[in-house]
Structures are given as structure tokens and as C-alpha cells.
Amino acid sequence: MPEVIFPGPEGRLEGRFHPGVRPRAPVALILHSHPQAGGTMNNKIVQLLYQSFVKRGFATLRFNFRGVGKSQGVFDNGVGELSDAASALDWVQQIHPEAEQTWVAGVSFGAWIGMQLLMRRPxxxxxxxxAPPANMYDFSxxxxxxxxxxxxxxxxxEVVTPAAVQKLVDKLRTQRHITINHEVIPGANHFFANELDVLMRLVEDYxxxxxxxPLPKAPVGRR
Structure with a gap:
């Protein structure tokens, strides 16, 4: 997992990148939890997600948001961090421009950033x-x-209320043409301290x- 430094909106960003195993390999971007609560790309869940996607042949990047580790800049309450994530995805796509599909995975604060990113990147x-923080941030x-x-x-x-997440899931499930899977792990806290194996089994099965x-067919006239 070679260390990489790539340009971000406020200077360099530090990451770990594993290239895809084939030219059109899928891409995965992993986003860590809240920087001001100790979140980094070396968070255990982030590392496990990274390893899981690598094992499946994805071109996989995890990185530190601005102000974390060797990444330059200062915490920006999610606005700048969304720009960081977009820059990170741009960087991976320069290496894998023909990726057959793209995924984003986020933990807590990183889940909030990831959901915003997918709204901007079709x-x-x-x-x-x-553990998307639906009781702390606006997901509207x-x-x-x-x-x-x-x-x-x-x-x-103890940080993100299950009721708030359920409300988010219920709202998303009213939409057509998408499917939202929802899993609640019994006894698990915000860090899944004793349930990491259960968490990763759910992720990997999904x-x-x-x-x-089968991959969806591209619209006529597009590659």
C-alpha cells in the first residue's frame, strides 16, 4: 500500500493507494471519520474497508482530509473536506480513466461527505x-x-442515534430505481469495537x- 501525495484544494493530501489489477478495474474511495474526533485514514474500519476493496481488485484510495497527518490545510466543517474528496477521486480517475464502476465508502463524518460526493459525481x-451521522448533519x-x-x-x-438513521433509510427507500440495504448490528457501538468481523462480513457480502x-449498459452514443 504505497504512500501517495496528490494535490488538493488547499495543498497536498496524503493517502495510501493500491492500483487496480486490470485496465478497467473499478475504483473505490474510502473516507475517514471526523478529523476533530481523532479520525484518520489509519482508523481500523477505514483500513479494513481499504483491504476489502483491494482484495476484490479495485483501484483503492484512502486519504487524510485537510489538516490530518501530512495533509495540508485546516478543518473546514465539511465544506473543504468535500472538495478534498472530489480531488481525491479526480486523482484516482487520472490513473484509471476507464474504470467500469466507482464506489465511495465512508465512516461517520466520512459517510456524510461520501453521500454528498455521490450527489455530485454521477x-x-x-x-x-x-454510522452516517443523521442526527448531527443535514442529509436533505x-x-x-x-x-x-x-x-x-x-x-x-452512543454518537449516532439509530432512530435518526432509520428515518434517513425510510426516506431513501421511498425513491424509485435505487435499492437501499440497511443493517443494524446488535450491541455494536459507534466504533463497532467488538463487532468488526460482523461489520466487514456485511460489507463484503453486499x-x-x-x-x-451485470453492469448497466451505457446510453446510446456514449462509451
């Missing part, structure tokens, strides 16, 4: 949202949500299910 066809921008994905929540999450589905 190439994102799958998402993994772990998901109108409509353009991609199918999975939302995973801990039943005993990704494998999606990868087994």
Missing part, C-alpha cells in the same frame, strides 16, 4: 455508509439519492452481491 454507482440533499448502497448502524451507537450483477 459515475458513483455504489456506496457504503457506516439526498433528493433524490442517485445510487444504491448499504447503510450499516450499530444498535448501541459488495460481492453487487459485483455479481
Amino acid at each position: 459515475e458513483i454507482k455504489g456506496f457504503i455508509s457506516i 440533499f439526498l433528493a433524490p439519492c442517485p445510487s444504491s448502497g448499504i447503510i450499516i448502524q450499530g444498535e448501541a451507537d 459488495v460481492d452481491m453487487r459485483l455479481a450483477q
